[in-house]
Amino acid sequence: MEVTYEDKQINLQKEKNKILVLTSSFPVGSWIPIEKILEELSSDNAKILIVGLGKIDHRNKKFSYFSIPYPSYDHWGHITLNPIIALLWNFPLFLVSIIILVTFRPRVVISNGFVSILGIAPFLKLLKVRLAVIFNGYFYLEGVSRHITNILCKSVDLVIVNSRGSLKNVLQIIPHEKVIINEHHADDLFFEGPIKTRSNGPFTILYVGRIDEGKLCFPLLGIANQLKNSKEFLFLFVGGGRDVDLVKSLERRSNNTKHLGYVSDRLKLKELYQTSDIVWSSADETYLGIPAVEALACGTPIVIPEIAALGDKIKKNVKIDKKMVPKKIGWLIDPFNSNELLRLILKIKKSGISKKMRENCRDYARMRYSRKNLKRTVKGIHNLMYS
Numbered sequence: 417m418e419v420t421y422e423d424k425q426i427n428l429q430k431e432k433n434k435i436l437v438l439t440s441s442f443p444v445g446s447w448i449p450i451e452k453i454l455e456e457l458s459s460d461n462a463k464i465l466i467v468g469l470g471k472i473d474h475r476n477k478k479f480s481y482f483s484i485p486y487p488s489y490d491h492w493g494h495i496t497l498n499p500i501i502a503l504l505w506n507f508p509l510f511l512v513s514i515i516i517l518v519t520f521r522p523r524v525v526i527s528n529g530f531v532s533i534l535g536i537a538p539f540l541k542l543l544k545v546r547l548a549v550i551f552n553g554y555f556y557l558e559g560v561s562r563h564i565t566n567i568l569c570k571s572v573d574l575v576i577v578n579s580r581g582s583l584k585n586v587l588q589i590i591p592h593e594k595v596i597i598n599e600h601h602a603d604d605l606f607f608e609g610p611i612k613t614r615s616n617g618p619f620t621i622l623y624v625g626r627i628d629e630g631k632l633c634f635p636l637l638g639i640a641n642q643l644k645n646s647k648e649f650l651f652l653f654v655g656g657g658r659d660v661d662l663v664k665s666l667e668r669r670s671n672n673t674k675h676l677g678y679v680s681d682r683l684k685l686k687e688l689y690q691t692s693d694i695v696w697s698s699a700d701e702t703y704l705g706i707p708a709v710e711a712l713a714c715g716t717p718i719v720i721p722e723i724a725a726l727g728d729k730i731k732k733n734v735k736i737d738k739k740m741v742p743k744k745i746g747w748l749i750d751p752f753n754s755n756e757l758l759r760l761i762l763k764i765k766k767s768g769i770s771k772k773m774r775e776n777c778r779d780y781a782r783m784r785y786s787r788k789n790l791k792r793t794v795k796g797i798h799n800l801m802y803s
Contacts, residue, residue, distance in 0.1 A: 433462045433463050435457065435463070435522055435525075435797075437466040437528070439466070440502075440532045441528075442468050442471065449598065452790065453797070457798075465482065466481050467484070467513060470483070470487065473678045474678070484509065503534075514536055528550055529551055534565070549576070575596070576596050577597055596792055600705075601785050601786055602713035602785050605686060617650075619648060619650070619693050621640075621652070621695075622695045624710075625705060628657040630726065630730065635754065639758055640672070644672060647671065649765070650672050656678050693764075698720065712745060712780055717773055719760075720749070722750060723751060724736050745777045
């Protein structure tokens with residue numbers, strides 16, 4: 417049967433719609449914004465295959481997955497912060513990715529961070545595959561490591577960062593015209609419906625995110641321990657992580673602390689945000705974490721440690737931009753002053769959360785953290801797919 421021009425165009429379109437996504441870990445916070453980008457791309461009929469190391473906590477029906485059995489990246493501490501160890505750690509991912517690249521033949525590869533891809537970046541050029549890196553962290557490069565990274569990064573077509581801080585960091589190795597800022601946003605469902613007013617019951621403080629020291633949730637755990645016998649408070653922890661056993665231990669000894677595990681159902685998350693009085697979250701120097709953004713969209717005030725919740729930044733006492741947490745939407749706190757923290761929590765409970773403050777939270781989120789933040793990112797990836 418003769419193949420028509422239209423058939424050729426359809427086949428070409430199908431080939432260009434293939435996207436391979438690589439990640440060295442599924443449970444890290446950086447995976448959440450990546451999944452949102454992929455959902456937007458899948459709505460345009462993109463065929464998406466995700467390959468990663470370690471356990472998948474939940475699967476999105478819109479994507480296909482290939483998981484390589486592997487310990488979590490932080491199983492033995494954050495050893496992957498060392499670039500040499502990180503490259504060795506990701507060797508199984510590199511090996512499997514090369515095989516899948518040859519068989520799946522994607523048009524675009526999207527990588528969660530630089531380490532997940534740089535080991536095979538030159539190979540992508542040989543296959544004429546476009547490369548986009550989503551980078552939500554920071555790195556320090558000097559000497560030989562910087563020189564090698566600069567060479568490998570010549571294979572990168574697009575870098576997507578989540579803040580001005582990450583942009584400044586990545587400009588060490590990537591030219592400005594290849595970088596897009598993808599500000600965090602809350603899905604539409606968190607903005608939908610009326611803002612709920614709290615019913616009678618204990619004052620509820622919610623934490624959503626990875627449970628480990630690097631996310632600065634331990635100070636909240638300390639407050640929960642001090643108030644563990646109080647019927648006037650309820651402390652809810654949502655998420656996994658290497659230190660989740662500390663929360664479970666307190667849950668066994670407490671009357672008011674509960675660990676709800678990893679919650680993938682966004683409607684359930686919305687309900688938790690709405691029925692909480694305040695949400696304890698974290699931030700980097702120039703951006704709020706996604707749980708904080710989602711809480712604001714639901715109309716719930718936030719409590720944010722004033723120190724950037726990232727590895728060395730905590731040790732160096734790097735402060736976040738105070739303008740991100742105006743008083744009308746929440747509180748900026750010193751996470752290591754336990755007495756002041758306790759006094760603040762008691763004061764907030766006594767004063768209560770006004771309807772006006774809840775409205776301010778949603779208005780602020782609608783102005784700064786709506787889904788429109790995603791449009792430029794998706795357009796950039798589309799340009800790679802069809803160029």
